[in-house]
Amino acid sequence: MVRPRLALIPGEPAGVGPELCVRLAQTRQPADLVAIADPDALLAAAAALSLPLTLREPGTDCVPGELAIQPLKQSRLTRFGHADPANARAVIDALLAGGRGCLDGSFHGLVTGPVNKASINAGGIAYTGTTELLAAQAGTDVVMMLANPGLRVALVTTHLPLRAVADAITPVALVRTLRILHAALRRDFAIAVPRIAVLGLNPHAGEDGVLGQEEINTIAPVLAKLRSEGMTLIGPLPADTAFLPQKLAGFDAVLAMYHDQGLPVLKYAGFEQAVNITLGLPYPRVAVDHGTALELAGKGSADPSSLIAAVELCARLAQQRAQP
Structure with missing residues (x-):
């Protein structure tokens, strides 16, 4: 073509x-x-x-x-x-x-x-x-991913009120999203072994359960399951430090739990060149x-x-x- x-x-x-x-x-x-x-x-x-x-x-x-x-x-x-x-x-x-x-x-x-x-x-x-x-x-099933020349951020949930996000972070939703993201990075971006950083839902990724249980009960078990299938997944990571340049250098994409967890960083890092990609179509x-x-x-x-x-x-x- x-x-x-x-x-x-x-x-x-x-x-x-x-x-x-x-x-x-x-x-x-x-x-x-x-x-x-x-x-x-x-x-x-x-x-x-x-x-x-x-x-x-x-x-x-x-x-x-x-x-x-x-x-x-x-x-x-x-x-x-x-x-x-x-x-x-x-x-x-x-x-x-x-x-x-x-x-x-x-x-x-x-x-x-x-x-x-x-x-x-x-x-x-x-x-x-x-x-x-x-x-x-x-x-x-699709996944929303925004990207600019230096960063890719995919989302588990998109246009939801913030109070509804925690209930939407389920094992089924996480597995579906990660599989679509992983497949798209391989097929569309020709990355043979994608390295995906997965953010936690709560501040400090839950602080070992002190600030929330979603990381322990939902996110970490899903990551362990998919790692056993061969995916390279890093996390759950605290969102406030995951976007440091030295950390981003080791990731091909970041998976955020909700819309405003990851997208403000991407838009600040390069709004003019940012685009919205629908994965899974x-x-x-x-x-x-x-x-x-x-x-x-x-x-x-x-x-x-x-x-x-x-x-x-x-x-x-x-x-x-x-x-x-």
Whole structure:
């Protein structure tokens, strides 16, 4: 595979997603991109940025300033900075169309822009996140992993209230997550023997049971079981020291127990280049690691670095999966 074919979903049409796609189209990319979006939203973004954009049929060899599109009309014209629940259905349909195209082989991977959860739910669609949406469509268990050039952080739980996290850290959930993470590091990142650091749930990884029993009763037994199967697992480790540079040098990935345990560190270490990867899908899916930034929409000041990084990584993962 020389040039993968990737579906590109701008996400929330009133946010920065469309203009980031327009910025992306100004340079040659490592994959053939097909935007699944309303043409008028992309053309409006191009006009707001005073950038050239010609929309082409899928299969066209696009040059800078051109972008292939699979049209999907939204209900109302975009007003930059004003998310409209009337367009919720179009946002979800675009995501599902991209996933469906990957499942049937029309695309080799999926790159997604930021989505406004509140607007989707206000539009009458129950939505917790694109990761969960694509997992349900594919019928697979998945793991969310965020990455930048120097760090990979996967999550056992994702979008849960903090008071619900401890109950969700079960042996079944840990085993499932670690197996998906381990397999993805081997298949997609070509790491023959992945070294995975596993964080504890409690401060100081429970302090030998003084600050909590989850490490003793749940996490450590699971790690012992999977080590006996050949996995290289380090932990459970205290989260406050696991991210020290000298320790990270010995890990290929870190598994955090909950969303805000690991992701603030990753974003601080390199937010602009960070991307969100869904492990466990039958195809590569990479998303930007930022929100819709409604306050920046249409102004031309949004940084496209995360979307550029997402396309580059998705192309590499698609090529890696094509290897015999």
